[in-house]
Structure formats: structure tokens, C-alpha cells
Amino acid sequence: MPIIIVLVLLIIATLLFHFLSPWWFTPIASNWTGIDLTIDITFWVTGFVFVGINLFVAYAIYKYRHNKNRRSKYEPENKKLEIWLTSLTAIGVAALLTPGLFVWADFVNVPEDAHEVEVVGQQWQWGYRYPGADGLLGAADASNISAANPFGMDPDDPYGQDDILVSGKDMHLPIDRPVKVLLRSKDVLHDYAVAQFRVKMDMVPGSVSYMWLTPTLEGSYDILCEELCGIGHFVMRGSVVVEDEESYNNWLNSQMTYAELNAQAVGNPQVGQALYAVCAACHGANGEGNEALNAPRLSGLEPWYIKRQINYYKTGVRGGENDVIGMTMSPMAAVLADDAAINNVAAYIETLPESSAPLTVTGDVANGRALYEPTCGVCHSRDGQGIWAVNAPALAGMSDWYLVRQLQNFKSGVRGAHPEDQFGYQMVGMVSALKDDQAINDVVSYINTLR
Amino acid sequence: MTYIPIADQANELHDPHTFISKYVWSQDHKVIAIQYGSVAIFVGLVALFLSALMRLQLGYPDTFSFIDPADYYQFVTMHGMIMVVYLLTALFLGGFGNYLIPLQIGARDMVFPYLNMLSFWFYLLSVIILMASFFVSGGPTGAGWTLYPPQAILRGTPGADMGIVLMLVSLAVFIVAFTMGGLNYVTTVLQARTHGMTMMRLPLSVWGIFVATILGLFAFPALFVSCIMMTFDKLIGTSFFMPAIVSLGENLNTAGGSPVLFQHLFWFFGHPEVYIVALPAFGLVSDVLSCHARKNIFGYRMMVWAIVIIGALSFIVWAHHMYVSGMNPYFGFFFAFTTLIIAVPTAIKVYNWVLTLWEGNIRLTVPMLFAIGFIFTFLHGGLTGIFLGNVTVDLPLSDTYFVVAHFHMVMGVSPVLVLYAALYHWFPKMSGKMFNVTLGKIHFWATFLGTYAIYLPMHYLGFLGVPRRYYAMGNTDFIPDSAQALNANITQAAIFVGVMQLVFIFNVIWSLKYGKKSDPNPWEATSLEWQTPDNPPVHGNWGEKLPVVYRWAYEYSVPGAKDDFIPQSIAPEDVVMEEGAGKYVDRSEEH
Known part of the structure; x- marks a missing residue:
């Protein structure tokens, strides 16, 4: 008889778990309250059926438990009962489906006054494109993509010149204005999902999918990729800031258009050389690095990486209060007055002869390789040369003690946790593959062989 | 020449004479059934072990240095594919189909015994190819069991070199094996029934297996062609599923293909596949319930028609797996409608099982316990299916742990409980020995309660919005730390359930050797x-x-x-x- 008691207990436990669970939908931040209502209706109907049928089963097992002196009823079928049950079920199913279809009809019909925003996915980062003053997005295609044109803009389309291009994890939306989100992917399937918005949609390379919503609650919400997109799927994060119209416009106006990005001056190494003198004090005249001064090697690092890091030091994204060693870099970065200066220094560093830093870290190279190749090597490339398209810098030849320290910093939250760090959060996620210091040493000792 | 029904033909019975022809190259459906079943259970244990590794990472994300992200995605992928295709499909149809069809319809064997033998050996070959992918450079594919391109064949995915090719080849070989077996099952049911065995006198086990096999014969070709096409995309540079792509900074020079086309083909197979597993389970559990309740199955004709209707409808619901795939969203109306219609014949089956218990004389034997457990888990999994089938409710829940919990309840736990009910029920016939009842009951309680402890809470992670297929959740603005604690509890329950399956293996081995002779x-x-x-x-x-x-x-x-x-x-x-x-x-x- 334990089965009867257990069935009843399971029903009670399920109901208790349901009503006491702290794990529940996030507070909604969009217009899709109809979805939540449909879920509520579904819960009530299915909950009633779940409890009813299981109680009936428990009662039947109790009442008709085996008894040698009794016989089952012989009843091959009961048409009347079967017709009743079928009809009731059909009505119940219709009651569940109908409200859902009304909400869906809203979802597929985008309001005419919705403004458009494009989200571009790639392994494993987000990018965003806003129409400029003309209110129209220019043509774009994966076949146009290059290091200078990561969005694949059509250079000849006049409508695209004023498009605002945002590389990095954050997007902004104005509150209470319906938005049609156009979804595009450069490589594989991704899925744009914000739990607080309730709606999500896959991004499919080769076509543009869409969804729409009206943000209704100010705040910053995580964007997660929810379609498996390869090894870095779980670190493909972004965030969407919902704010009032004025803040939104301020933010939008501070971003660069396609034409402005194209017009950006190329760095001048001659000018950069003079500025580099201050760097040379610690990093060495040839950017070879100096462990005693905690200065890593700079030669061999790509200009886009150097520029981003100097900016981070200038704005406090790196070198914050937890980062005792990084702090010393902040005043140095402040010496470079503007973007042009940073550009020039980065251009000069690119001209430095590439030397390999001394070897100081030892570990299990074979284990390091097993860790590196399927994980780190996907973005930083198998031979450690880095890949511009995923914003992953070169590792080969880098000061190994510095790599160890940075991996530890990502792990402890010293680096990558700042909300403005556009790609560091990915490293915070990926270093979870390195469970201890030994694993970090192993991986770095393997990177040491890639030179 | 006058026509002689197959049942009356003086069959040449290819009598085995040597050990090899009796137990290895056997053409006897019972031996083939046990060969199929043993291999399926073996790979099932491999997949069970992989799920334990996955759960270790999810429950304790900072602990196990031998699980890196690539490993994790490979475990997920292989676990899913093995369980769905190589365990459930093979065990229900190759195992129980082979064993029960001739015995329940009164035939001496399948009508094509040689083909039947080939079917098993091709199945074994497909399993060997699949297992080989663990040992090639780069390891098995980590593309997820759905193998969605372009990701599945690009270098950002683990096992995109050899692993994915072996997976696709293995599936193709499996489908060849299934087709040889499947044609046999269908022909045997239609042609080799004994005198008096009309279609409407067939046990529901045979009906379930029969209709599931027909579904398979129509559905597997869609998977077969998509495997071939993806193999071409991978190896010879075609673009069936490949549009213009820039992968990790490299322009692949592909053009014109459609990733969504693969999804349509995959789910045109994948949804009937759910019923290829479920219909035999429906049939087997009906027979177990009726026998141990000492009562006729309630509404036999309705049960038969429900099987047939569910089978037919299962071909026009596939895109409910694709509501948020980026296909034309207007499809949502049609597929939500057809999907919820399936709920009606499915509900009828549940009612009829329950009404079979009503006014019965219920013997709570081990197979009966598993069958009752199935009613509970299937009801739960079926009701959560109504959430996901209703396109609007699917929007927030799609790609979250709710989906994982739902399909494990409805097509993991439920069919497995039926498999156990059936294995315990027919063990005395297959072996001539009785199993140990106490061990059987321990096995039941651990499995039934343990799996519910795994999957009930998992639904609630889905409500919260925790995405599936994440190696580590890291920091988010909406997932509280308690979710991680819950994940650890789920892992503990999963490890417990996994270990307790050894009780079953032990029971089988022990009973074969020391079990009492069965009546x-x-x-x-x-x-x-x-x-x-x-x-x-x-x-x-x-x-x-x-x-x-x-x-x-x-x-x-x-x-x-x-x-x-x-x-x-x-x-x-x-x-x-x-x-x-x-x-x-x-x-x-x-x-």
C-alpha cells in the first residue's frame, strides 16, 4: 500500500513546491503581460487535471487492491463515458489554446509606430545597429565583413552612412516606445533572450528574423544567448538598459555612425614614438616587458587591443581599487590625452620588433594543451596568434607570469567584472574551465610552447 | 498454385546447429531481441554515465578539473543522442518489437529472418562508429543532440572535425538497420498473424510497436537525407545548410543555404521520433496494467484508434519545436493548433489506463508499480507539454530548463519506467527465471522518487529563465544563488538514481543464475x-x-x-x- 500514500504525498509535495518555490518568473519589464496571463490560465487548468487524475488513481488503487474473493468488473468499453471525457478534454484544450493564440496574433503583428533596432550576433558577442537621422537601416551582408567593417555594412548604400554602430555588450532602449528588434547573425544560430521581456527569437545567418516589445520598466537586464552556438555559448552575454527618452538620446548621440568610424584617423607611429617614452620606463624600449616592475611585454599586441586596454585604464574599468598592481597603470594611461594620442602609441607599439618574453612558468604541458586547444584556442586561435573578429588578443610570446596573473584576476573578479568591460566578462566565464592554480600553470606552460 | 497463408506454410526454419548460428549469427527473433536489448542497455549505461558527469559540472561548477566546456558540450550531445536513438528506439523496437511481435501474433518468427539478423549487426556497427568518436582527435561532436548547422560543422564547436562526421555516418547506418528491422516488423504483423488473430484482436503492445514502426519508416528518411546533406556540407563544401558566413573572422565562401531547412528536416523526423518511443511504451504499459489489474483494458478500440490518430497527427506538428527559430511566425498558429489537438487522443489514453484500474483487482507486483509510476510521470510530462505546445507560453520557456525538465519527464523517465515494467513483466518469459522481488521494489522506489526529485525542481529553474546548455551560469542580474544550491540538490538526486540502476543490472544477472524457475x-x-x-x-x-x-x-x-x-x-x-x-x-x- 505504500504506493497510495506516496502518490498522495507527491501531489501535496508538488503543490507545496509550486506555491513555496522562490524560483519564479522575473518581474516583467515589457508589455507582454498577456503571456504571463496565459501561463496562469495554463497552470490552473493543468494543475486541476494533475491533482484530480492522480487522486483518482490513488483512490482506485486503494479501493480495488487485490482481494482473492473479489472479481474485477468486466466492462470492455463504455461509449457514453468515453464521449463525455473526449468532449470535456476538447473543451479544456480549446480554453487553453484560444487566449494563447490571441496573444500570438499580437506578437506577429508589429505596431506601425515601432522604431527599429538591429541586433547582430556572432560567436560569442553582440553588436547593435541603430538607424541614424534618416530612420532607416542601410543594407548589410555577411559577405562585406572585414576587420574594418565588422557589421558587414554595404559601403555604397547611402542609407547606411548614418547608421549608429555599437560594438560591445550593452544596448539601450527608450521606455514605453514599441521597438521592432531585427535579428541577424554573422556565423551560426544565436538567440536573443531577455528573461524580463518574456519574448525571445533565434538569429539565423542568411536571414533577418524579428520580434517586438515595448519596454515598460527602467533598469538594466541581461541579454543571454539561448541557442547553442558553440564552445562560448555560455559566455555570450550582453545587457539592455531601459531608460527615459532623454537619457536614451544622450547615449545614442554619444555613439559613432558608420561614416564617422570610417573617417577615424589611422594612428601615426612617428608621433607615437615620442609618447611611448613614458611607457618605455617600465615596459622597456622595445616593449619587451619587465617582470620586476610588473610590466608585461607589449610588442606583438594588436593595436585594437592596446587601444581598448589603455582606455580601460583611463576610465577605471581596469586598475580599480581591487587591482593593486593595475592601479599603477592608471595615471600612466592618463598621460595620453585623447583618442588620437592612444591611436598613435598603439601604432608605434605595432612597429616594435616582436620578441618573446622569458619563460618563468612551468606546468604539465600535455594537460595544458588538452585545456587550451578546445577552449582558449577557439578564440585566441590554435597557435595563440589571437583573432580580431572575436576581440581575442595574441597570447603566444606574451609574458607568462602576466598571463597567470590575469587568469587569476579573471577568476577572482579583479578583472572582467566591471560593467563597462565589454569582453572581459567572457573571460570571467571561460576561466571557470580552469578549476585551480595548477590548471592555470598548465595552460600557460602550453602557451609558452606556441612561440 | 493455391495461396497458402504464411501462418500455415511449412516454414524452413533455418534451424541453428552450432553455437555461433544459435547465439551469434542468429536468425531467431528472440535471440536478436536479446542482442538488440543488451547492446541498447549497454550504450544506455554509457549515456547515463555521461549525464552524471554533466550533472557534476552543473551542480558543482568550480570543482571538477576534468570537465572543461568542450567536454561538457560533448557529454550533453552524446547523452541526448544515445538515449533517444540508440537506447530508446533500439530497445523498444529492436528489443521488444523483435521479442513480442512473433510471440504475440502467433508466428514462428519474423517473415524475413535473415534481414532481421542483418538489422541487428548494422545497429551494432552504428553503435561502434558512434563510440569510436570518443577516441578520434577532437573527440565526439558537441553540437547538441539536434546537431544544428552551421554550428555543428564549424570550428567553434567541439568535435567539428571528425566527431560530427562519425555522428552523421553512425546515424545513417542506424537508419539502414532500422529500415531493415522496420520493414520486417510491419510485414510480419500484416502477413504472419495466426488463425483467428484479426487486427482488432492484437494486444496493444503489437499495435504500439506496429504504428511506431510505420512512423519510423516515414520519419527516419528525413533524418537520413539531412545527415547526408550535412556530411556533404562538411566534407565536400556544398552549401545545403550554409548561407554566407564569416566564422571567427574567416569568410567561409559559402552561400545560399538555409539553416532553418535543416531544422524542418530534423524535426520532421524528431517529432514523430517522440512517438516512435512513446507509442510502444503506450502499448506495453496497457498490457502490463490490464494483466496486473486483472481487468480488460478499458476501451480497447478507442485505444487502438488513439494510437493511430496520434501517429498520424505526429507528422503535422513538427514546427512546434521551432516557434522561436526565426521561421515565419505565422506558422505558430497552425502548429499550436495541431499540437494541442494531439492532447485529446493522448488524454483519452490516460483516462483509459486509469479506468482500467477502476473496479479492477489490482496486484501491486513490480511491473505494476512501474506502470503506475508511468501514469504519474507521463501525466506530469504531458501537462507540461501543453505549456510548450501553446506557442505563446513557449516564448519565455523555450530554450530554458523547463524544456529539459519537460522532455525528460515525458520521453525520458516515462518510457524508461515502461521499459522497466516490461522488462520485469516479460523477464520470466525471456529467461525462464523469476527476478528478485525485493530488489525490484527497491529499484522502483529509487527510480520513481529519485527522478521526480530531479525533474520537478528543474521546471522551476526554467520559469526563472535559466537557459539550458550553459556550461556555467556565472553572474546574472536575475538568477539568485539559491538556484545554484538547487542545482547541487538536483545533481545529488541524479547521482543517486544513476547508481540505483545498478540494482537492476545486478538483479538481472543474479536472477539469471540463481533465480527461481518461473512458471x-x-x-x-x-x-x-x-x-x-x-x-x-x-x-x-x-x-x-x-x-x-x-x-x-x-x-x-x-x-x-x-x-x-x-x-x-x-x-x-x-x-x-x-x-x-x-x-x-x-x-x-x-x-
Whole structure:
């Protein structure tokens, strides 16, 4: 008889778990309250059926438990009962489906006054494109993509010149204005999902999918990729800031258009050389690095990486209060007055002869390789040369003690946790593959062989 | 030449003479069934082990240095594909289909025994190819069991070199094996039934297996062509599923293909696949419930038609797996409508199982416990299916742990409980020995309660919005730390359930060696397989004369009859009645 008691207990436990669970939908931040209502209706109907049928089963097992002196009823079928049950079920199913279809009809019909925003996915980062003053997005295609044109803009389309291009994890939306989100992917399937918005949609390379919503609650919400997109799927994060119209416009106006990005001056190494003198004090005249001064090697690092890091030091994204060693870099970065200066220094560093830093870290190279190749090597490339398209810098030849320290910093939250760090959060996620210091040493000792 | 029905033909029975032809290159459906079953259970244990590794990472994300993200995605992928195709499909159809069809319809063997043998060996080959992918450079594919391109064949995914190719080849070989077996099952049911065995007297097990096999014969070709096309995309540079792509900074020079096309093909197979697993389970559990409740299955004809209708509808619901795939969203109306229609015949089946218990005389044997457990888990999994089938509700829940919890309840736990019910139910017939009842009950309680402890909470992670297929959740603005604690609890339950499956393996091995000799019909069942002259049945099944069938397979507790069961093969005049009860009348086919 334990089965009867257990069935009843399971029903009670399920109901208790349901009503006491702290794990529940996030507070909604969009217009899709109809979805939540449909879920509520579904819960009530299915909950009633779940409890009813299981109680009936428990009662039947109790009442008709085996008894040698009794016989089952012989009843091959009961048409009347079967017709009743079928009809009731059909009505119940219709009651569940109908409200859902009304909400869906809203979802597929985008309001005419919705403004458009494009989200571009790639392994494993987000990018965003806003129409400029003309209110129209220019043509774009994966076949146009290059290091200078990561969005694949059509250079000849006049409508695209004023498009605002945002590389990095954050997007902004104005509150209470319906938005049609156009979804595009450069490589594989991704899925744009914000739990607080309730709606999500896959991004499919080769076509543009869409969804729409009206943000209704100010705040910053995580964007997660929810379609498996390869090894870095779980670190493909972004965030969407919902704010009032004025803040939104301020933010939008501070971003660069396609034409402005194209017009950006190329760095001048001659000018950069003079500025580099201050760097040379610690990093060495040839950017070879100096462990005693905690200065890593700079030669061999790509200009886009150097520029981003100097900016981070200038704005406090790196070198914050937890980062005792990084702090010393902040005043140095402040010496470079503007973007042009940073550009020039980065251009000069690119001209430095590439030397390999001394070897100081030892570990299990074979284990390091097993860790590196399927994980780190996907973005930083198998031979450690880095890949511009995923914003992953070169590792080969880098000061190994510095790599160890940075991996530890990502792990402890010293680096990558700042909300403005556009790609560091990915490293915070990926270093979870390195469970201890030994694993970090192993991986770095393997990177040491890639030179 | 006059036509002689297959049942009457003096069969050449390819009698085995040597050990090898009896147990290795065997053409006997019973031996092939056990070969299929053993290999399926073996790979199932491999997949179970992989799920334990996955759960270790999810429950304790900072602990196990031997699980990196690539490993994790490979475990997820191989676990899913093995469980769905190589365990469930193979065990229900290759295992139980092979064992039960000839015995339950009164045939001496399958109509194409040689093809049947080839079917098993191709299946074994597909398993070997699949297992080989663990040992190639780069390891097995980590593309997720759905193998969605372009990701599956690009370098950002683990196993995109050799692993994915071996997976696709293995699936193709599996489908060849399935087709050889499947044509056999269908032909045998249609052509080799014994005298008196009309279609509407078939046990529901046969009906479930029969319709599932037809589904498979229509559905697997869609998977077959998509495997071939993806292999071409991978190896010879075609662009069936590849649009213009820049992958990790490299322009691949592909163009014009459609990733969504693959999804349509995959789910055109994938949704019927759910019923390829579920329909045999429906059939088997019906027979177990009826026998141990000592009562006819309630509404037999309705049950048959429900199987047929569910099977037919399963071909027009596939895109409910793709509501947020980026396909034209207007499809949502059609597929939500067809999907929820399936709920009606499915609900009828549940009602009829429950009504079979009502006014029965229920023996709580081990197989019966598993069957009752199935009603509970299937009801739960079916109801959560209504959430996901309803396109609007799917929007927030798609790609979250709610989906994982739902399909594990409905097509993981539920069919597995039926498999156990069936294995315990037919073990005495297959082996001639009784299993150990105490161990069977321990196994039931651990599995039934343990799996519910895994999957009930998992639904709530989905409500919260925790995405599936994440190696580590890291920091988010909406997932509280308590979710991680819950994940650890789920892992503990999963490890417990996994370990407790060894009780079953031990029970089988122990009982084969030391189990009590079983009565030929220990459950006092009516269907033909329990009436064989030998126990376990020998080659040819029926001795000199084929059985003759006089009635349906559910003649339990007939008023006035002396026993509470009347086998299908007892002639009406031989039915022993109680004194004063008058003559036996078959009322089962009065409608």
C-alpha cells in the first residue's frame, strides 16, 4: 500500500513546491503581460487535471487492491463515458489554446509606430545597429565583413552612412516606445533572450528574423544567448538598459555612425614614438616587458587591443581599487590625452620588433594543451596568434607570469567584472574551465610552447 | 498454385546447429531481441554515465578539473543522442518489437529472418562508429543532440572535425538497420498473424510497436537525407545548410543555404521520433496494467484508434519545436493548433489506463508499480507539454530548463519506467527465471522518487529563465544563488538514481543464475506469448501446431468463468465455468 500514500504525498509535495518555490518568473519589464496571463490560465487548468487524475488513481488503487474473493468488473468499453471525457478534454484544450493564440496574433503583428533596432550576433558577442537621422537601416551582408567593417555594412548604400554602430555588450532602449528588434547573425544560430521581456527569437545567418516589445520598466537586464552556438555559448552575454527618452538620446548621440568610424584617423607611429617614452620606463624600449616592475611585454599586441586596454585604464574599468598592481597603470594611461594620442602609441607599439618574453612558468604541458586547444584556442586561435573578429588578443610570446596573473584576476573578479568591460566578462566565464592554480600553470606552460 | 497463408506454410526454419548460428549469427527473433536489448542497455549505461558527469559540472561548477566546456558540450550531445536513438528506439523496437511481435501474433518468427539478423549487426556497427568518436582527435561532436548547422560543422564547436562526421555516418547506418528491422516488423504483423488473430484482436503492445514502426519508416528518411546533406556540407563544401558566413573572422565562401531547412528536416523526423518511443511504451504499459489489474483494458478500440490518430497527427506538428527559430511566425498558429489537438487522443489514453484500474483487482507486483509510476510521470510530462505546445507560453520557456525538465519527464523517465515494467513483466518469459522481488521494489522506489526529485525542481529553474546548455551560469542580474544550491540538490538526486540502476543490472544477472524457475505463465496473462509449450520458448516458438486465436487479449475476470483469465488460444468450448454459470459467451466484440 505504500504506493497510495506516496502518490498522495507527491501531489501535496508538488503543490507545496509550486506555491513555496522562490524560483519564479522575473518581474516583467515589457508589455507582454498577456503571456504571463496565459501561463496562469495554463497552470490552473493543468494543475486541476494533475491533482484530480492522480487522486483518482490513488483512490482506485486503494479501493480495488487485490482481494482473492473479489472479481474485477468486466466492462470492455463504455461509449457514453468515453464521449463525455473526449468532449470535456476538447473543451479544456480549446480554453487553453484560444487566449494563447490571441496573444500570438499580437506578437506577429508589429505596431506601425515601432522604431527599429538591429541586433547582430556572432560567436560569442553582440553588436547593435541603430538607424541614424534618416530612420532607416542601410543594407548589410555577411559577405562585406572585414576587420574594418565588422557589421558587414554595404559601403555604397547611402542609407547606411548614418547608421549608429555599437560594438560591445550593452544596448539601450527608450521606455514605453514599441521597438521592432531585427535579428541577424554573422556565423551560426544565436538567440536573443531577455528573461524580463518574456519574448525571445533565434538569429539565423542568411536571414533577418524579428520580434517586438515595448519596454515598460527602467533598469538594466541581461541579454543571454539561448541557442547553442558553440564552445562560448555560455559566455555570450550582453545587457539592455531601459531608460527615459532623454537619457536614451544622450547615449545614442554619444555613439559613432558608420561614416564617422570610417573617417577615424589611422594612428601615426612617428608621433607615437615620442609618447611611448613614458611607457618605455617600465615596459622597456622595445616593449619587451619587465617582470620586476610588473610590466608585461607589449610588442606583438594588436593595436585594437592596446587601444581598448589603455582606455580601460583611463576610465577605471581596469586598475580599480581591487587591482593593486593595475592601479599603477592608471595615471600612466592618463598621460595620453585623447583618442588620437592612444591611436598613435598603439601604432608605434605595432612597429616594435616582436620578441618573446622569458619563460618563468612551468606546468604539465600535455594537460595544458588538452585545456587550451578546445577552449582558449577557439578564440585566441590554435597557435595563440589571437583573432580580431572575436576581440581575442595574441597570447603566444606574451609574458607568462602576466598571463597567470590575469587568469587569476579573471577568476577572482579583479578583472572582467566591471560593467563597462565589454569582453572581459567572457573571460570571467571561460576561466571557470580552469578549476585551480595548477590548471592555470598548465595552460600557460602550453602557451609558452606556441612561440 | 493455391495461396497458402504464411501462418500455415511449412516454414524452413533455418534451424541453428552450432553455437555461433544459435547465439551469434542468429536468425531467431528472440535471440536478436536479446542482442538488440543488451547492446541498447549497454550504450544506455554509457549515456547515463555521461549525464552524471554533466550533472557534476552543473551542480558543482568550480570543482571538477576534468570537465572543461568542450567536454561538457560533448557529454550533453552524446547523452541526448544515445538515449533517444540508440537506447530508446533500439530497445523498444529492436528489443521488444523483435521479442513480442512473433510471440504475440502467433508466428514462428519474423517473415524475413535473415534481414532481421542483418538489422541487428548494422545497429551494432552504428553503435561502434558512434563510440569510436570518443577516441578520434577532437573527440565526439558537441553540437547538441539536434546537431544544428552551421554550428555543428564549424570550428567553434567541439568535435567539428571528425566527431560530427562519425555522428552523421553512425546515424545513417542506424537508419539502414532500422529500415531493415522496420520493414520486417510491419510485414510480419500484416502477413504472419495466426488463425483467428484479426487486427482488432492484437494486444496493444503489437499495435504500439506496429504504428511506431510505420512512423519510423516515414520519419527516419528525413533524418537520413539531412545527415547526408550535412556530411556533404562538411566534407565536400556544398552549401545545403550554409548561407554566407564569416566564422571567427574567416569568410567561409559559402552561400545560399538555409539553416532553418535543416531544422524542418530534423524535426520532421524528431517529432514523430517522440512517438516512435512513446507509442510502444503506450502499448506495453496497457498490457502490463490490464494483466496486473486483472481487468480488460478499458476501451480497447478507442485505444487502438488513439494510437493511430496520434501517429498520424505526429507528422503535422513538427514546427512546434521551432516557434522561436526565426521561421515565419505565422506558422505558430497552425502548429499550436495541431499540437494541442494531439492532447485529446493522448488524454483519452490516460483516462483509459486509469479506468482500467477502476473496479479492477489490482496486484501491486513490480511491473505494476512501474506502470503506475508511468501514469504519474507521463501525466506530469504531458501537462507540461501543453505549456510548450501553446506557442505563446513557449516564448519565455523555450530554450530554458523547463524544456529539459519537460522532455525528460515525458520521453525520458516515462518510457524508461515502461521499459522497466516490461522488462520485469516479460523477464520470466525471456529467461525462464523469476527476478528478485525485493530488489525490484527497491529499484522502483529509487527510480520513481529519485527522478521526480530531479525533474520537478528543474521546471522551476526554467520559469526563472535559466537557459539550458550553459556550461556555467556565472553572474546574472536575475538568477539568485539559491538556484545554484538547487542545482547541487538536483545533481545529488541524479547521482543517486544513476547508481540505483545498478540494482537492476545486478538483479538481472543474479536472477539469471540463481533465480527461481518461473512458471510458464506466472502473471496468469491471456496473450499468446504466455501459452508457449516451452518456457522460455524455443526456436520456432509453438512446437508442432500454431495456436489458434478465439478472442481479444484482454479476457480477464469474465463473470462465471472459473479462472479470472481466459487465454486467447483456449477454444470457447474448453473454457471452464463455475457451477451454474452456464456456457461461456465471448462478449468482448459486442458493440
